[in-house]
Amino acid sequence: MAFIDFWKKIEPKKENKFAHATYDALFTFFFKPNLTTSGKGVHIRDAMDLKRTMIMVVIAMQLCYVVGTINIGYQHFMALGVHSSFFEAFHLKLVFGLVQLLPIFVVSHLVGLGIEFYFAARRGHAVEEGFLVSAALIPLIMPPGIPLWMLALSIIFAVILGKEAFGGTGMNVVNIALLSRVFIFFAYPTYISGDTPWIAGLDLENKVADYNWGHLMFNPLFETIGWSTFQDGHPIIANFSGATPLALGYQSGWVVTDPATGEITGGILSQFSALQMWMGGIPGSIGETCKPAIILGGVILLATRVASWRIMLSFALGVAVMGLLFNAWQATPYMNVPWYQHFGMGGLLFALVFMATDPVTAAQTNTGKLWYGFLIGVFGMMIRVMNPAYAEGWMLAILIMNVFSPLVDHFVIEGNISKRMKRAKQYAKGS
Amino acid sequence: MTWGLIIVLILLLLFVFALLTLGEGLLKVAASQSGVDGSDYSVIPNRLGNLFSGEKSKPAYIPAPAKVRHLKRGFNINLAGVADKKLYIASHRASSYSVKPSDFIGMSPMPKLLVETGTQVKAGQPLFFDKKRPEVIYAAPISGELIEVTRGDKRRITAVTILADQGEIQYHSYDQIPSLDASSREELVKFLLGSGAWPFIRQRPFDTVASENDTPKAIFVSTFDTAPLAPDLNLAVAGKEEAWYKGLELLAKLSGSKVHVGLNGGSDQAPAAAFINSNKINGVETHWFDGPHPAGNVGIQIHHTDPVLPGSTVWYTDVHGVILLGTLLLKGIFDTERVIALTGTELKGKYVSVHQGANVETILSDMTPEFSDEEIWAKDENGKKVKKTVQVRKTRVISGDVLSGTQIDKKGFLGFYDDQITAVKEGNYYEMFGWLIPATGHPTLSATFPAALFSDISYVADTNTNGEKRAFVMSGEYESVLPMDIYPQHVFRAIMCNDIEKMEGLGILELGEEDVALCEFVCTSKQPLQKMLREGLETLRNS
Incomplete structure (x- = not known):
């Protein structure tokens, strides 16, 4: 048990509250504590605890993360009109997706857990696991191109006013992940509604692809291997709208056909098939498609x-x-x-x-x-x-x-x- | 192409099936080699198997017109360490016996003693009474010398101990044993109060010793215990059938209306004939229950038969109480001898017949050591961390079952109402990623463990809490193990808010600690529900 001895040795002083709360959260992450039941009441306890409950939810949404990552890239290249077959230039789609998603994921965890740790230390109790699920859910319900500062602001708002103000995990009245989304929805509506935000990496004014250093730093690597690279400034396809099925549905319903020719002229089916919507090849929030x-x-x-x-x-x-x-x-x-x-x-x-x-x-x-x-x-x-x-x-x-x-x-x-x-x-x- | 794929898939399925069959065959061979009955062994998870097997038919021992109440909600915790019925010690005399005032809910901390230390007492002789309720006498369980009155904090009396006679037991003689036909209810109550037998009758709400001034709605007796590793109560009544019937007659006379006897309709083994035939006695009704724990709890049976309501009381006792009352009337002696089960993985499971309140040290002679030496990190006088050797508890002795029993020392005494001693491993260890890994050896209701598919795994339980205390997060957990029309989570919220009206309205009066014990076991947030319930009940009782 050398590992546990190491942990026992580095335990910070109890007076240093933030350090101790952080240490305690990490320690109980690595080890199930040696607490025993009291002498009165139940003597044995179910093996289930809150950590396990929460991690089950996080595990359940992992596939959404995987598909969501690839779809960010897929939608981007669909808008450019290149690599339109699903597996074509898969590396670009994957890297593009990751470059968009990872910062969102990291910011969501760092900001939220930071606040959570701070309040746990302030209140003098253990860090509760509730935010693990919220932090994993928030990236999935955000548009792929959400500015990180906006995301951070929304999480600060949601965690402090939605949760800590009510007493922490288990006491909140409304869903934290949705509260952070609704904050952006009301404070910065253009970033989360309408036709524009659902596809990342586009400069819509000049109608060209818009990459940053995060994407472009992979170009030399791909060049060396001989794979295709990100082309900054590549024009967007002519009839691009970025509209989601929902927006189309509001404008013209499920399908509009020309009565004379029987041709589909409008509605959702004019741009997306039902199968496509089911499988997720559509613009939308990262995890929902x-x-x-x-x-x-x-x-x-x-x-x-x-x-x-x-x-x-x-x-x-x-x-x-x-x-x-x-x-x-x-x-x-x-x-x-x-x-x-x-x-x-x-x-x-x-x-x-x-x-x-x-x-x-x-x-x-x-x-x-x-x-x-x-x-x-x-x-x-x-x-x-x-x-x-x-x-x-x-x-x-x-x-x-x-x-x-x-x-x-x-x-x-x-x-x-x-x-x-x-x-x-x-x-x-x-x- | 597709046909080829389908053929490969079919072959793969057949291969897996062949492997499973081979495994099952080998399992049965291994079982027969080691002399175990392996006929019901299967490598296919039995919960899956249960899906395909039909509805369970009514067991043959239930008489045709009787209705069985099926309780679906609940959970049987399968623990290793069941008491072996073949190992039965007919009579065990411990060196000392004691009555602990803390076993009685609501008793004042310093009951008035009636005998001085050093005097000889007889079994059934009055020992003490509660100053708040002087009518109720608590009697000596055995004859011997009163050697010690142990006191705890603030001079609270924790135990009154008797050094037992090792030969024949001297019984206290009563002036007159009333006959059931000739005496009135008042006379019977008066006799029982003075005899020391009254505390065996308890009441719901509050689980205190029954209030002698009330007439109960009904009296309940449960003849089976579904708690983990619980003793088989058929053994308790074996050879004492006459006393059982007599006791029921007495209860029928005490009750305002009916005595309800709960019978186990869910076991392979039939209840003792004496239990089944209880309804031959005037005023006694039997009720069949089938279901997982807590179906055997008297509180659950009361709820489904004649529920406690605000402003009404129900009395109850257990099988041992009925037999004691019956023996008192039949033979005129206060005989507290009862069959108890020694259970748990840390000793050899068996049945022992002892008197109530026995010192458990000699009974637990084959138990694993209570303590062991271990090295831990501790701070020395300079504030530096050093390794130090300390004594660490390895085994916990519980008077009662693992869900609602009380921890005692190995030198401690059996509780007043308990008929079971459980010895389990102490869970004071760390487990790396214990919250994350999928397969663990801990009992659980949760389907997040693959073991949840195999319902007949026997677990070696330990006392680790398996996680830290948290705020209430999950919902619906408590309801799934409490077969009552009660919203337990809201009861506990009302208790936390000290909302008396709501507590009462939500049915807290119907609950006892043992009923919510399973809720406490499954609680993801590790809340001390039994303690909270008792606090709520005390608030109500004192209001």
Whole structure:
């Protein structure tokens, strides 16, 4: 046990709070502590702990990271009109994706965990693991070209005001990852909505590719091997719009055909096929595009029983009910989108699997969870289809329901209480 | 091309299947070579197997008209160290016995002693009473010399110890043993209060000794224990059937309406005939329960039969209590002898018949050593870190089960209501990446461990907390192991907020520590739920 002896030796003084909290967080990362149960109460404890719960969620979203990285590169080169086959110049797509994603990932962890460590030291308790999941989720729900300072600002806002102000992990009212996204959404809307932000590395004014030193430093390496390189200033294809399926759907619905020729002239299908949207070859937030990757994550979460199947199921039901309603109503072009195709568009599945199931901000009772999920589905679809300014609804719908989930629980709990009280009254009358 | 792929896939599947079959065959061969019954061994995870097997049929021992209440929620923790029924020590006399006031909830710290140190007492002779409730007498479990009154902080009495007679037990003689037919309920209550047998009857809410001024809604007895490594209570009643029936008759007379006896309908082995036939006695009803722990807890059975409500009380006792009451009426003696199970991996599991409150040192003669020497890092007088040898506890002795028992020393005494001693490994060790690695030898409900697929692995339990205490994060965990119409998480939140009305409304009065013990076990945030529940109940009791 030389390694543990080393750790024991370097333990900083307890008076140095920040150093000790950091040390403690690292130590408990390497070793499960030697704490034992007290003499009264349970003597054995389940092997499960919060660290393991959180790491399961992080593991579940790994495939989204992989696919997301490649898709950043793929979308970029699609906009340039070069290397348009998926595996062509794969190294460029991968490197481009990594150069965009890694800084976001690092900033998200450094800023968030820094604040978390500081508050843990201030409060004199151990660093809690909740932010591990938030820090891993935040990059996946950001556009690939988000400025890092903006990201840092949003995380500072979300962690301090959304979480630490309420008392830390387990006490927050709204989902931290979504709070940081909504901060950018309201403070810097052009960076996270509209047609422009979803494809990185483009200079849209001059309509050319725009690389920085992070990309270009790989060029000499690729040249030496004889692979293709990043071409700074390469023009964007002529009819490029950058619009996501959601934006297209709002403008002209699912599909518009010329009645005379039967040709597709507009709508989502004019630019993306349903399969393409499912597989993830579309512009969007980093982690939300590839549906099979998200579904795999969902399967992991359900199989390990980390996330609640009740929320996922009722969420999907809410979407289906609302989608069918819109299909019947047909008031706007967007309402023409077949209800089942909504699952393949935008961040719906990602919200369903990773965002709505956050146990702290969701409803806590089993019945409450069903209502909570269902209402997210309903509100989210309403915002997605009926809101003219922003054609996506899950972030706002989940935040709304985060705030109202205690109310949902309240009704469930009051039902239980009144049932018991009624029984007590009956008994008192009878005797 | 595609056909070739399909053929390769089929061949691969067949190969894997052949490997599995071979493995299963080898497993059975190995089992038969070492003389173990391997007929139900399988390399295929049995939870997967259960998916394909049909619904369990009603066991043959349950009479046809009887209904079985199936409780789905709960969890059986499979631990190694079950007591072997073949190893049975008919009668064990420890050197000393004691009654610990701390075993009784709500008792004042300094009960009034009725005998002085150094005097001879007989089994059943009054020892002390609680100053708040002077009617309830606590009696000596065995005859001998009262040698010590142990005191703790603030002169609180922690144990009243008797040096036991090693020969024949002298029984305290009562003026008159009331007959069930001739005496009224008041007379019976008065007799039981003075005899020392009353503390065996407890009440829900609060789990205190039953309040003699109340008439309960009903009286409950559970005849099976589903806690980890729990003793088989069929052994407790063997040979004492008459006392069991007599005890039930007495309870029927004490109860305002009914005595409810909970029977195990989920085991392969039938409950003792005496248990099944309990309903032949006037005023006694039997109820069959089937399900994982905590189905055997009396609190769960009360909830599903005749729940405790604000403003009502329910009494309960255990099998040993009924037998003691019955023996008292039948023979006129206060006989506290009971069959207890010695369980856990750190000793040889067996059954022993001892008197209540026995010193466990001689019973645990084959237990692994309690302490061992270990080197640790410590600071010397100059503030430098040096290696130092200290005594570290290696084995924990628990009076009761691992979920809600009390830690005692090896020189300690069996608790008043306990019929089980468990010895488990102390978990004071570090485990590298213990929170991360997928396969560990710790019992768990979580499906994040591959072992969750194999439900019949017996675990060697230790007392490591497997993580640090955290704020409540997960939801739905407690509900999944508490088969009651109660929202445990919200009960605990109400306790933390000290919201008396909400606690009561959410059903805290129906809960006892043993009922939420499994919730505490599964708690991801490692919260001390039993302690919190008791604090909540005390707030209510004193309000």
